[in-house]
Amino acid sequence: MGKSLFQKVWDSHRIGTLTDGRTQLFIGTHLIHEVTSPQAFGMLRDLGLTVKYPQRTFATVDHIVPTVDQDAPQDPLAAAMMEALRKNVDDFGITYFDLASGRQGIVHVVGPEQGITQPGTTIACGDSHTATHGAFGAIAFGIGTTQVRDVLATQTLALEALKVRRIEVSGALPPGVYAKDVILHIIRLLGAKGGIGYAYEYAGEVFDRMSMEERMTVCNMSIEGGARCGYVNPDAKTVAYLSGRPYVDMGDFEATAARWLAYASDPDAVYDDIVRIDAAGIEPTVTWGISPDHGIAVSEPIPDPAAAATQGERETIEEALAYMKLPAGTPIKGVKIDVAFIGSCTNGRISDFREVAKFLRGHKVAPGVTALAVPGSQIVAIQCEQEGLPEIFREAGFEWRAAGCSMCLAMNPDKLVGDQLCASSSNRNFKGRQGSPTGRTVLMSPVMVAAAAIRGSIADAREVFSLGQTPSAT
Amino acid sequence: MSLDPITQVSGRAVFVPGADIDTDRIIPARFMKCVTFDGLGEFAFYDVRFDEHGNPTQHPLNDPRFAGASILLAGVNFGCGSSREHAPQSLRKYGFNGVIAESFAEIFFGNSTTLAMPCVAAAAADLAALRAEVEQDADTTVTIDVAALRVRSSGGLDFPVSMPDSAREALVSGRCDPIRELLDNEPAIAAKAAELYAVR
Ligand code: SF4
Numbered sequence: 001m002g003k004s005l006f007q008k009v010w011d012s013h014r015i016g017t018l019t020d021g022r023t024q025l026f027i028g029t030h031l032i033h034e035v036t037s038p039q040a041f042g043m044l045r046d047l048g049l050t051v052k053y054p055q056r057t058f059a060t061v062d063h064i065v066p067t068v069d070q071d072a073p074q075d076p077l078a079a080a081m082m083e084a085l086r087k088n089v090d091d092f093g094i095t096y097f098d099l100a101s102g103r104q105g106i107v108h109v110v111g112p113e114q115g116i117t118q119p120g121t122t123i124a125c126g127d128s129h130t131a132t133h134g135a136f137g138a139i140a141f142g143i144g145t146t147q148v149r150d151v152l153a154t155q156t157l158a159l160e161a162l163k164v165r166r167i168e169v170s171g172a173l174p175p176g177v178y179a180k181d182v183i184l185h186i187i188r189l190l191g192a193k194g195g196i197g198y199a200y201e202y203a204g205e206v207f208d209r210m211s212m213e214e215r216m217t218v219c220n221m222s223i224e225g226g227a228r229c230g231y232v233n234p235d236a237k238t239v240a241y242l243s244g245r246p247y248v249d250m251g252d253f254e255a256t257a258a259r260w261l262a263y264a265s266d267p268d269a270v271y272d273d274i275v276r277i278d279a280a281g282i283e284p285t286v287t288w289g290i291s292p293d294h295g296i297a298v299s300e301p302i303p304d305p306a307a308a309a310t311q312g313e314r315e316t317i318e319e320a321l322a323y324m325k326l327p328a329g330t331p332i333k334g335v336k337i338d339v340a341f342i343g344s345c346t347n348g349r350i351s352d353f354r355e356v357a358k359f360l361r362g363h364k365v366a367p368g369v370t371a372l373a374v375p376g377s378q379i380v381a382i383q384c385e386q387e388g389l390p391e392i393f394r395e396a397g398f399e400w401r402a403a404g405c406s407m408c409l410a411m412n413p414d415k416l417v418g419d420q421l422c423a424s425s426s427n428r429n430f431k432g433r434q435g436s437p438t439g440r441t442v443l444m445s446p447v448m449v450a451a452a453a454i455r456g457s458i459a460d461a462r463e464v465f466s467l468g469q470t471p472s473a474t
Numbered sequence: 475m476s477l478d479p480i481t482q483v484s485g486r487a488v489f490v491p492g493a494d495i496d497t498d499r500i501i502p503a504r505f506m507k508c509v510t511f512d513g514l515g516e517f518a519f520y521d522v523r524f525d526e527h528g529n530p531t532q533h534p535l536n537d538p539r540f541a542g543a544s545i546l547l548a549g550v551n552f553g554c555g556s557s558r559e560h561a562p563q564s565l566r567k568y569g570f571n572g573v574i575a576e577s578f579a580e581i582f583f584g585n586s587t588t589l590a591m592p593c594v595a596a597a598a599a600d601l602a603a604l605r606a607e608v609e610q611d612a613d614t615t616v617t618i619d620v621a622a623l624r625v626r627s628s629g630g631l632d633f634p635v636s637m638p639d640s641a642r643e644a645l646v647s648g649r650c651d652p653i654r655e656l657l658d659n660e661p662a663i664a665a666k667a668a669e670l671y672a673v674r
Contacts, residue, residue, distance in 0.1 A: 013670065015662045018655055020643040026666045029673055036558065038509035047653070052663075056672055064507065077507035084509045116673050128557040128581060144559035144585035145511075150656055156663055158652040160584075160640055192494055193551040196580055226554070228580055247673045259671075291494045291554075312550075316493055410503040418526075430498045430555060437502070437521035 002266025005120075005233055006164045006199045009139045009263060013122045015156055022158045028121035028138075030057040030151045032094075033107050034064060035411065036126030038084040040148035041092075049153045051092040056155060058116055059089050060097040062106045063411045067374050067401035070099050078412070092152075105377020105403045108132040108345035112216065113379050115245025119234035120263035124151050129345050129427065131222040134231030135215035136238055137263055139199065141229055162228060163197055163272035168204035171279040175468025176461050178355075179214035180347060180425070180445035182206060184285035186218075187225040188295035190275065195227030198272070201265065202232050206279045212241040213351040220346045221427050224292035233264035284461060287429045287443040288332055289320030294429070296332060298448070298460045304329035323431055324440050325419065332458055335442075338420035340371040340453035341434075342398075342446045344408040347425035348376030350383045352446045357392045359450060359465040365397030366456030372414065373398045374406040398453070410435030423452035479648040480590050480620055483572040485544030487616040488534050489605040490519070495548055496555035497582065501564040514560055515567030539612035547605055548575040552593075553582025562586040572618045574625060574635065576601060587641045590650045592620050594635035604631055620645050 003011075015024040032040075037059070044050070051057065064078040074082070089096040097103040097110055104110070108129050111117040119137035123130060128142035143157065150157055167186060187194075200222050207215060215232045222230030239257045242248050249256060283297035296303070302321070305328060308314035321328055326335060342348070342356060353373065365371045373393045375381040381403050384390055390400040407414040408426040415435025416422055422434055422441050429441035442458060451461035461467060492499075505517040523533045530536040546565065552575040553561060562585045565573070573586065573593045586593045596604070607629045608614050615628040618635070620642060626632045644650045 013666070015659055015666055018640075018652060019647070020649060020652070021640040022652070024656060024659060026663065026670060028670055035506055039511050039559070042510060049657075053667060053672075055674060063503075075507070080509055081507060118671075118673060121671070126557060126559075128555065130557075142557035142581055144557055144562075144581060144588065146559060146585065146588045146651065150653055153653065154656040154660070154663060155667060156656050156659070158656060160638060192554060193577065193579070196551075196577070226551070226579065249674070291496075312493070319492065409498075411507060428496075428498070428555065430496045432502055432521045433498050435504070437526060 001270055002268035004164050004201060004265040004269040004271065005137055005231060005263050006139060006162065006201065009120055009122060010161065018158055022160055024156050025122060025159050026156055027124045027151050028056065029116060029123045031107050031111055031123065031125035031130070032057060032059045032148065033127065034061045034081045034085045036145050037088065037148055038081060039145045040126070040152060041088040043146065043149040044152055051094065051152045053155045054093040057094045057152065058097070058111070059085060059094050060104055060107050060110050061085060061099065063405045063409065065099070065404035066413050067404045067406045068413070070402045070404070102378050105379065106345045106348060106405055108220065109349060109376035109380065112136065112212070113245070113377060115242050115248035118242065118248070119238055119260035124157060128223045129220050131227070131229045132216050132220040132345055134219040134222065134229050135212060137231055137234035137260065139229055139231065142223060162199040164201055165195070165198045165273040165275060166201045166203055166271045167275045167277065169206040169277045169279050170204045171206070173206060173279045173282060176284055176447070177282050178445040178447060179210055179217040181282055181285045183218045183221040184287070184292070184295045184443065185282045186277065187221065187293045188285065189277070190225055192224060192291050192293040193226040195222065195225040198227050200225065200227040200230035201271070202230060207232050208235070211351060212237055213349045216349065217346055221292065224427055234260050235264070284445065284448050286332055286448065286458060288324065288326060290323050290429055290431050291320070292427065292429060292443065294320055298333055298458065300332065301329050302326050302332050333460060335458045336421065337369060337423045337452050337457055339416060339422040340365070340369055340449050341407045341422055341424045341426065342449050343372065343374030343376065343406050344426035345376060346427045347446045348374060348380065350380050352425070353384050353389050354387070356446050356450045357389045359447060360392050360396040363396050363454045365453045369453055369456050371398040371453040372401055372407060374401040375403050378403045407434055409433060423449045423458065425449050480592060480645040480650070482617055482619045482621065483545070483592060484615055484617040485571060486540070486542060486613060487545035487547050487608045488540035488543035489547040489608060490534060491549065493550040494554055495552050497553060497558050497561040498555055500553065500561040501558065506558060506560050511560065511563040511567070514564035515569070518564040518568040542569070544569055544571045545616045545618065546570045546573045547601065547608065548573060550576040552578050554579035557581045559585045562589050562591055566591055574601065574604070574618065583641070587644060588650055590645065592618055592637065592645055594618055594623070594625065594637050596625060596633065596635045600633040607631060
């Protein structure tokens with residue numbers, strides 16, 4: 001009987017069973033940032049403990065960094081968090097990609113681009129989007145701050161084993177449909193809590209064909225589907241992406257690559273569940289509500305509570321529409337936007353900016369729309385500059401910013417104001433997520449954000465940019 | 475680090491409505507600009523408790539009848555979203571000792587257990603009955619019996635609830651915080667560390 005990648009990684013990292021029945025699991029690589037680590041270091045000091053394997057922890061700063069001028073005077077709270085991180089990495093000898101390093105960025109962008117994220121390992125970070133690293137065939141968990149302390153002190157975690165659901169997407173994606181649409185579609189189908197208790201294995205032709213960046217976009221939002229982690233089996237693309245990266249040992253790289261590939265799920269692996277999806281049925285997808293599973297194809301109308309199957313569903317739709325101030329049963333296409341945001345750990349990579357730049361030339365952001373383009377890391381920013389992308393974005397009317405989490409959440413100066421509606425390439429449309437308690441978020445792919453910015457309203461990128469066929473009237 | 479066994483928690487209860495209450499709702503990100511968890515209590519549910527001018531809303535947590543409630547009642551997928559331990563920390567510091575909901579998001583559940591705040595899942599109908607009783611009489615005492623996995627109320631309700639065995643075991647044995655046991659296995663960890671590849 002074969003094993004899935006999850007089982008192989010779990011078994012190889014297992015220390016033993018704890019008295020409460022959980023598994024003590026070794027964590028190969030630990031990533032930290034300024035928001036969830038200071039309290040963990042505080043607990044460590046209170047207990048008189050130290051960082052046991054400091055070479056296995058890597059730090060960066062992302063959530064609180066201003067994106068207009070990264071070094072600009074900050075608010076005192078943000079400055080205190082940066083100082084705390086600096087002191088902690090200095091005290092315990094941890095590698096820190098700080099603002100001056102040229103390698104700072106969102107933790108889930110930095111790990112892969114440095115080659116720190118590798119197949120067949122366990123990765124933990126005090127951030128729920130750690131699942132991103134699963135794109136490389138790693139088992140990557142988001143953890144709480146007390147668990148950050150556990151990893152610092154012992155390089156292990158007490159964890160409950162997960163079931164594995166294989167999600168196969170076969171066939172070919174229609175033109176104008178991106179990785180973001182695939183994951184929004186999956187979450188729509190399986191629900192925001194459908195993945196509770198599961199690791200998601202993304203498999204099938206669509207993921208085989210995806211670039212590493214696209215795989216990261218998908219794995220990133222596993223948590224929005226309720227799954228603690230998600231992964232794609234490592235293949236030749238994984239190996240090619242990692243080859244030559246700063247933290248990849250290139251001595252006997254062939255052996256390293258062989259070791260990585262051996263972690264891929266066996267053809268006869270057994271799964272707890274299998275879901276099959278036809279790629280041809282996926283359209284550009286947008287959210288209409290306040291949970292990531294409130295998704296519809298851009299051609300569909302906003303749900304109508306009157307048509308809800310259950311009382312609970314009706315109340316959910318009513319609450320979401322009241323918050324979003326959207327009329328039930330009318331097309332989502334054409335809903336006016338105030339802000340357009342391209343960035344975040346979901347869609348702030350070089351490929352995202354390249355893809356949008358392909359279509360932006362000759363277009364202008366609609367009057368009254370604030371459009372932000374925020375690279376996910378300093379390295380992405382430099383690559384973009386080398387390729388002349390910032391000019392294309394600026395020419396079209398976007399503000400081009402420095403690396404950070406920016407408008408994905410409310411911990412730096414980039415925030416929505418009042419009930420502004422934001423077309424966003426980020427991952428969460430929760431109430432108040434983008435900084436204003438009444439701010440509204442509509443999640444979509446970066447190309448769809450660009451289309452919305454140009455039209456000034458939610459638009460079908462396939463129409464705005466003449467991408468392949470237009471949707472059939474259904 | 476609590477080593478006190480948590481076999482049951484009791485108190486008056488308050489129901490917070492809504493499915494998929496996410497951690498941004500429980501503690502908005504702007505209050506996470508801090509290097510300790512102290513003081514997070516006052517910001518629990520801030521954006522639904524106060525309007526944009528800082529005036530209290532109709533939220534149940536502002537209802538004087540429920541002042542001092544220590545058991546939180548909630549709906550489906552409570553605590554979804556980010557991994558921020560700030561969320562259960564803020565609930566704990568606000569004064570909650572336990573949560574009864576239809577279901578919980580995993581990371582939130584684990585973080586809460588570590589903080590010795592039991593989270594038990596109840597059937598929708600049982601939860602609705604409990605909610606009705608509490609809203610009828612805010613002085614109702616609600617007990618989460620972690621050892622027996624039941625919830626009882628002073629009004630006479632008594633129904634089963636669930637939580638994973640490992641969490642129940644951790645709570646009733648007083649080993650919610652696994653750090654000692656993790657540390658105890660250092661020899662096995664060292665062997666594993668030597669065996670498994672480290673990035674450098
Ligand atoms: S970009 Fe957003 S989701 Fe990603 S780490 Fe930053 S705040 Fe979290």
